[in-house]
Amino acid sequence: MSERLDQIKEFYQSDSTLAGVLRDLISVAKILIVFMILSQIIFGTWAPMRAIESGSMEPHMKIGDIVFIQDLSRTSVITQEDGMTSGYETFGDYGNVILYRKYGSTAETPIIHRAMYYVEAGEPMWKGGPVATHAGYITKGDNKITNRQYDQYSLCTVPIREEWVIGVARYRIPYAGYVRLAFSKVIEILTGKSQDQNRHT
Template sequence: MTNGDDVPDPRGGPRDAVVWFLRTDNGAVLFVREAGSSALTVAMVGLLLFAVSGVWPPLVAVESGSMQPNMERGDLVFVMEEQRFAPEYATGDTGVVTREVAAEHDYRQFGGTGDVVVYQPYGSAAQTPVIHRVHFWVEDGENWYSKADPEYVDADGCEELRNCPAPHAGFITKGDNAVTNDYYDQTRGISSPVKPAWVKGTAEYRIPYLGWVRLTFAGTATPVSAVEGSSASTNGTSAALSPVT
């Protein structure tokens, strides 16, 4: 099977070569074998998470602090397809429970009432996904000023609010951070009302700190002040995400 220099005997054929590869103590082959084993393990875990969540990627890293104190920058968040295990009081067939409805059923996620969703702003794949809490649903053309919490709107009526009347049906969303996000996403142009098709999934669990690995490799592990200051100067601060693939 091998010669004296610990290399496969070419006379043994492919089968002997495979056996040698799996059993040899050759340093270079050991490295390749361990690297391949680790990659296979990661792939299997990823496929298992995908099977459970129905979303790819099933893990995302939080880039900003707009969901504090319930989510922090650097958190790794497990995301699930929104219609899986959705309660009967979810909005229509969207699978999403709004904060408005959740309060009636004591439905809580991440320290607050209502689902936290990952969505694509304006439905554009070119924009970084946002992870914020869903507050209520609006219909196409609806004057939703009366539904809004006065603390989160700086207007005296619908005509002074961006995206009011609603340009289309969808969810009104907001970050949990009481300091940097005392407004709805839709009033600052982060997104128009979030259509169900724009929702990528609901956040289910978070693992602190592990997301920093992804943010570091993505080059987005910059100081919080820089991220929030830059965002605030344009459309406000939103909890952007880096996918973990």
């Protein structure tokens, strides 16, 4: 046992390049493990960060921002309608911004838009609009120029089911996602495959 401890001590005190690189890798691994554990505890997911890749949520979220997403197992969705009643605001407007999968599909890039209100099956999705085939959220981007209509007009023509919601946006780091977006684009070019898991529109 003491011999093993001596070897470990010698490794950490060594001046060799290889030992230095290995020590750095071990330090990075420790940081990543701590980050993943804290992410699971706080956000309910091992990978809570998502990079914004479109301007549909401007001015409150911009292309290149990193957004932290909290899993629904750790929180619940407050719609804009409910937020206006209670005074609850996030990201510059009432209610929560949610990350969801269109039609529940894992093959497409997730969408991050605001939950406007909730409708039940059989109710019109908006005044004079089509009837909801099932219960769910009506959603919309915050950009008043490019997203004047609800997502359910064309982007996802049915309400967003609860099980399609990946999580709720909690924090934003401006422009920190540009490196990730650039890296994903390079991988797409090299492999011909989309790297959509950590990106959204």
